[in-house]
Structures are given as C-alpha cells and as structure tokens.
C-alpha cells in the first residue's frame with residue numbers, strides 16, 4: 001500500500017490541493033490533526049480530506065475550534081484565529097471534528113498529534129520526549145504532528161533515541177528499530193522552508209519519503225487578509241517559520 005501522510009493543514013486549502021496533486025494516487029490518506037486554525041479555509045480542507053477517505057486524529061487547534069479545549073490556552077494570534085475558525089465552521093465540519101480523538105491506533109500504527117505521552121500539547125522535539133513516547137506506545141511505528149518540523153526519532157538500545165531533521169527529498173525505511181515519524185506541516189511549515197510538507201509511506205518496501213512542494217503562498221495570504229486574520233500569521237507563511 002502507498003499511503004499519503006499529512007498533518008497540520010491549518011485551513012490552508014491551496015497548500016493541501018497542491019500536496020494532494022503532487023502526491024499522486026494513494027491507497028490511503030492519513031492525517032495527524034490540525035485540519036483547521038490559522039488559515040482561511042477550514043471547511044474546505046475538512047471536506048476535501050473527507051472526500052478522499054482520510055483516517056485521522058484531532059489536533060489542539062481542531063479541539064479549540066469545537067470548544068473541547070479553550071482558545072485561552074493559545075497565544076494572542078492563535079487565539080484570534082481559533083475564534084475566527086469556531087465561527088466559520090459549518091455544523092457538518094464541527095460534527096466531524098467531534099468524532100476525532102487526539103490519539104488513536106489505526107492499521108497497527110499509533111497516531112498522536114503532539115506526543116504519545118501527551119497527545120494534545122506536548123511537542124516531540126527531543127530525545128527525551130521520544131524516549132517517553134517509545135515507552136508509551138505498543139506499536140513499531142508512531143506518527144506525530146504538532147511541531148510542524150519534518151523529523152524522525154529512532155529507538156536505540158542505549159535508551160537514547162536518535163533525532164533527525166528530515167529535509168525534503170530525504171527518506172528512511174521501517175526496519176528493525178521502532179520509529180516515531182513527523183511528516184512536517186502542509187499549511188504552516190516552521191523549519192524555514194516555506195514549501196508544503198508531507199510524507200509517503202510505502203508499506204511494501206517500508207520506505208518513508210519526506211516531500212516538499214511549492215504552492216501559491218500569495219493566494220493564501222490574500223485570502224487571509226480579506227477575512228481579517230492576524231498580520232503575523234499571514235507573514236510567517238513567506239518565511240516558513
């Protein structure tokens with residue numbers, strides 16, 4: 001099976017359409033949460049991924065948009081965007097997000113938005129967080145999002161996992177070591193590469209391929225301006241921060 005893995009779309013429909021086109025045909029589509037928040041097209045992103053039969057979990061921004069967690073837990077601009085998103089969601093989008101959990105086991109793989117230890121808020125950035133993650137999971141493979149940084153954490157017999165940043169075009173393979181994998185963010189990359197990030201997982205060869213694709217950032221920024229989203233959120237897309 002060829003599986004497309006996306007995360008942190010953040011209502012960026014232009015980036016999502018570009019990613020799905022670049023990905024080509026896949027047998028399954030997996031999403032690690034944060035369908036919405038920050039960007040201008042929350043319902044369109046949810047609808048498109050549902051049309052493609054996505055299997056998914058919820059991120060902290062999805063949970064804020066439906067009121068499961070309070071937008072007061074976010075910083076200023078993120079809170080403004082969360083409130084804008086909550087108002088913009090259709091009843092159908094809201095009902096769909098309500099069905100999602102921040103962590104799940106799907107097809108023998110652990111999905112956790114932040115980390116397996118704390119799927120709503122914790123950022124998986126360090127060997128220590130990864131070690132705690134490996135202790136928590138019972139599967140060989142775990143997929144995370146939330147940091148918006150494409151990365152790979154490999155379990156090691158020393159107890160200290162190896163931490164790797166995965167630039168576009170890099171790949172790894174599911175082998176004997178257990179892995180925690182982050183595809184990066186479709187809609188708001190934060191590794192100083194503004195291109196949309198995603199991953200393709202080939203279950204036959206075990207290959208994990210991290211990919212990047214250029215999209216029309218100006219189009220998204222124009223729409224964000226039109227609907228009145230905060231200036232900083234508009235500008236950061238240019239720089240991938």
Ligand code: ZN
Nearest residue numbers: 008034059146
């Ligand atoms: Zn996010």
